[in-house]
Amino acid sequence: MARRTITVHHVRAVLRGAERHGLDTVPLLREAQIPPLLLGDDRARVTAPQFARLFRGLYRATQDEFLGLGSAVSRPGTFAMMCHASLGCPDLGAAVRRGVTFYGLFPGGPDLILERRGTEAVFGVRSDHEEDYFLAECLVIIWHRLCSWLVGRRIPLRWAEFRHPPPPHQDEYEVLFGCPVRFGAERTGAGFPAHWLDAPLVRDEAALDEMLRRAPFELLSRREYGTTVAEQVGRALARSLRSSPHLPSLGEIAARLAVSPATLRRRLAEEATSYQRLKDTVRRDAAIAGLAEGGEPIAELAARLGFSEDTAFHRAFRRWTGTTPGAYRGGTAPASRGQRS
Known part of the structure; x- marks a missing residue:
């Protein structure tokens, strides 16, 4: 059975960085076997393999892990080095804090935050650029799925919030994040039970290398754990x-x-x-x-x-x-x- 399909709104969003840099996206769509005319239909959808092909094509074309969506280029291999740097930490909280520090070393890199508020932990992205909202969403998704992968269990999100107003495809968000969502917030982020920060990491270097061969698209994909x-x-x-x-x-x-x-x-x-x-x-x-x-x-x-x-x-x-x-x-x-x- 096919995996859940992806709204055309996300296809348009992932293309924005390449378009901003003057790249012709039509050949990339055709290489991904996505009919370009589908982008004109708000209810159109593509399969996960089509979106993965487009994502990889954009990665090659932009030579940027953020696909041209950020205010600065993230060179290929940056995410892998962050993962390797975090893998040796004793627990998830230390690993996430190390990752936040790692990306903070790069001028123009994403301004990530991790806060512990009593029984709740909050991971978020500070951004002053509304056009980067899709990148901020992707970062929250990737970090949530990466954290779940590191501890070997799905971490349930309590909520997710987004800076931008409700988009036409707002009904997709609860499915994508698996929790209640709201729009028009001060920043984009998500909350989860703080006790997960104390969970030990269960992955080793071999498992990380295998995961990185499929990243980041596998982390963006909605993995169903069968828990709901x-x-x-x-x-x-x-x-x-x-x-x-x-x-x-x-x-x-x-x-x-x-x-x-x-x-x-x-x-x-x-x-x-x-x-x-x-x-x-x-x-x-x-x-x-x-x-x-x-x-x-x-x-x-x-x-x-x-x-x-x-x-x-x-x-x-x-x-x-x-x-x-x-x-x-x-x-x-x-x-x-x-x-x-």
């Missing part, structure tokens, strides 16, 4: 879709999780989602992955995803993404209203 109810339900639906186009009912999933249907609905609501929304997400991401990464005929893909008619699949796909399946497959302009690809 939504993740458990989504994983069960994804497994079911691999073997059958008929997804199980809410009652069947509730029985697998040993809870009542009412309890499952309530827990999903507490996580700001629903069973229908998770079903749509699983089908949407499978559809986009099938169109972008494979050559399966659209009619067969529709049937595999549980649509009895090709037209029903087209209607659902337009509702999910704002355009047609053919726009994802061929890189052609989206069909006009009422026309099917």
